[in-house]
Amino acid sequence: MIKKIRVDQLRPGMFIHDLNCGWLDHPFLSNSFHVGDLASVEKIVRHGIRELYIDTARGDDVHNAPTQHEIEAALDEQFEHIAQAAAAPPAHVPLRTEALRARRLRGEANRIVLNLMHDVRLGRQIEIEHAEPMVSNIVDSIFANRDALLPILRLKRHDEYTFQHCVSVAALLAAFARHLGLSREIARELGLGGLLHDIGKARIAENILNKPGKLDDKEFARMRCHVDEGLEVLRNSKRISDIALQVTAEHHERCDGSGYPQAMDKNALSLYGKMAAIVDVYDAITSNRVYHKGIPPTLALRKLLEWSNHHFDAALVQSFIRAVGIYPSGSLVALNNDCLAVVTEQHEDDLLKPMLCVFFNTSRRAYIEPYMLDLSAQDSIKITAYENPETWQIDPYRWLQA
Ligand SMILES: [Fe+2]
Known part of the structure; x- marks a missing residue:
C-alpha cells in the first residue's frame, strides 16, 4: 500500500515510493528507493522534503499514516471548492483574434530573452528598455484573452528551455496578477520580473545548465548561484523596479524556509515572491526538459495544492488554479x-x-x-x-x- 508520511517518521528499512518533490532539482538518483541508513534520511531532511510517499509492500509501514487514495480524495474535494469560488473577469477579445497576436508574440519574446542572456554571457550590461515594450504586449495579450498565449508557451524545445521558461513565467505572472485584481502597471512589473528572473543562468556554464542527467552536489550548488548572479546583473542596470527584483530574489524561496538563497520564511517573503515561486514550479514541472518529461497541467496543479501544506502559500495556490483553470487550456x-x-x-x-x-x-x-x-x-x-x-x-x- 502507498502511504504518505512526514519526513520525521522516515526510518531506515522503509521503501520510498515517491520523494514528492517534483519541483526540486534534488541530487537523488531516483524518486523511488530503499532507505538503507540514517545518512540517507538526513540527506532527505536536508533537502527540504517535508512529506513523502512510502510503499509498505516493499518496506516498513507507518500505522495511521494516510493512504495515497485518501490524499487523492481530499485533493478532489479541494478542487471542487476551488472550481466554485469567485470568477475572474471574462476575456474581452475572441480567442481566434488573440491567437494570431499570441503566436507572433511568442517568437519575438523568445528572441528578446535569448539576446538579453547573450549580452550577460558576454559580460555586457543588459538594456532593460529593450524588453519593456515586449512585456507590455504580453500583459495586453493576457488581459485580452489569456487562453491564446498561455497554452502555446507551454511548448518548449529541450535545448531552448532556459529562455522559453522565462517568457512563460512572465505570461503566467501576468495572468495571476489579472486574476488577483492587480493593476496592469503591477502586472507589467511582474511580467518584467518573470522575463528576467533566471537571467543569472546566463552566467552558469552550459555543461551544467543543459546537463542531460543529474547534477552532482558541486554542480547543484553552482546552479543555485543563478539567483544571486541574476540580482547582480539587474542591480547594475538602471530602471529595474522593486517588484522585478523581488520576483528574481525570491522565486526559489519556500514558505517553510526550505528554499534558497536566503531560506526566507512566509512572513519575510513578498506577495510577488510567493507568486513567482508558484508560477516557476508550475511551468518547470509541466515542461519537457533535458532529463524529464513534463506532467499534465491538472496534475501539476494538484501537486502544487499538496505542496502548499509547507512550501507555498495555500491561498495563493488556490488563486493561481482559478487564474489558469482546473483544466488549463491545452490540457x-x-x-x-x-x-x-x-x-x-x-x-x-x-x-x-x-x-x-x-x-x-x-x-x-x-x-x-x-x-x-x-x-x-x-x-x-x-x-x-x-x-x-x-x-x-x-x-x-x-x-x-x-
Ligand atoms: Fe530559477
Missing part, C-alpha cells in the same frame, strides 16, 4: 462519451466546463472529424479525467486553435 481530457478532447478556452464562472475541441475516439483508437463543444451549454457530456498525451502518443496542440 488533454477524457470525456464520458469515449472521446478525447483538448481544452481550448475557459468559462470563468464554471472552470469544470470549459470549451473543448473533440478529436479522438478512445474505443476505436481513431481520430474523428474534430468538432467544438461547449461543456457549459449542455448537461450530458462531462470530463471524466485529465489525460497524459504521452500515454496516447497524441499532440493535443494540433487541435488547440483549430
Whole structure:
C-alpha cells in the first residue's frame, strides 16, 4: 500500500515510493528507493522534503499514516471548492483574434530573452528598455484573452528551455496578477520580473545548465548561484523596479524556509515572491526538459495544492488554479462519451466546463472529424479525467486553435 508520511517518521528499512518533490532539482538518483541508513534520511531532511510517499509492500509501514487514495480524495474535494469560488473577469477579445497576436508574440519574446542572456554571457550590461515594450504586449495579450498565449508557451524545445521558461513565467505572472485584481502597471512589473528572473543562468556554464542527467552536489550548488548572479546583473542596470527584483530574489524561496538563497520564511517573503515561486514550479514541472518529461497541467496543479501544506502559500495556490483553470487550456481530457478532447478556452464562472475541441475516439483508437463543444451549454457530456498525451502518443496542440 502507498502511504504518505512526514519526513520525521522516515526510518531506515522503509521503501520510498515517491520523494514528492517534483519541483526540486534534488541530487537523488531516483524518486523511488530503499532507505538503507540514517545518512540517507538526513540527506532527505536536508533537502527540504517535508512529506513523502512510502510503499509498505516493499518496506516498513507507518500505522495511521494516510493512504495515497485518501490524499487523492481530499485533493478532489479541494478542487471542487476551488472550481466554485469567485470568477475572474471574462476575456474581452475572441480567442481566434488573440491567437494570431499570441503566436507572433511568442517568437519575438523568445528572441528578446535569448539576446538579453547573450549580452550577460558576454559580460555586457543588459538594456532593460529593450524588453519593456515586449512585456507590455504580453500583459495586453493576457488581459485580452489569456487562453491564446498561455497554452502555446507551454511548448518548449529541450535545448531552448532556459529562455522559453522565462517568457512563460512572465505570461503566467501576468495572468495571476489579472486574476488577483492587480493593476496592469503591477502586472507589467511582474511580467518584467518573470522575463528576467533566471537571467543569472546566463552566467552558469552550459555543461551544467543543459546537463542531460543529474547534477552532482558541486554542480547543484553552482546552479543555485543563478539567483544571486541574476540580482547582480539587474542591480547594475538602471530602471529595474522593486517588484522585478523581488520576483528574481525570491522565486526559489519556500514558505517553510526550505528554499534558497536566503531560506526566507512566509512572513519575510513578498506577495510577488510567493507568486513567482508558484508560477516557476508550475511551468518547470509541466515542461519537457533535458532529463524529464513534463506532467499534465491538472496534475501539476494538484501537486502544487499538496505542496502548499509547507512550501507555498495555500491561498495563493488556490488563486493561481482559478487564474489558469482546473483544466488549463491545452490540457488533454477524457470525456464520458469515449472521446478525447483538448481544452481550448475557459468559462470563468464554471472552470469544470470549459470549451473543448473533440478529436479522438478512445474505443476505436481513431481520430474523428474534430468538432467544438461547449461543456457549459449542455448537461450530458462531462470530463471524466485529465489525460497524459504521452500515454496516447497524441499532440493535443494540433487541435488547440483549430
Ligand atoms: Fe530559477
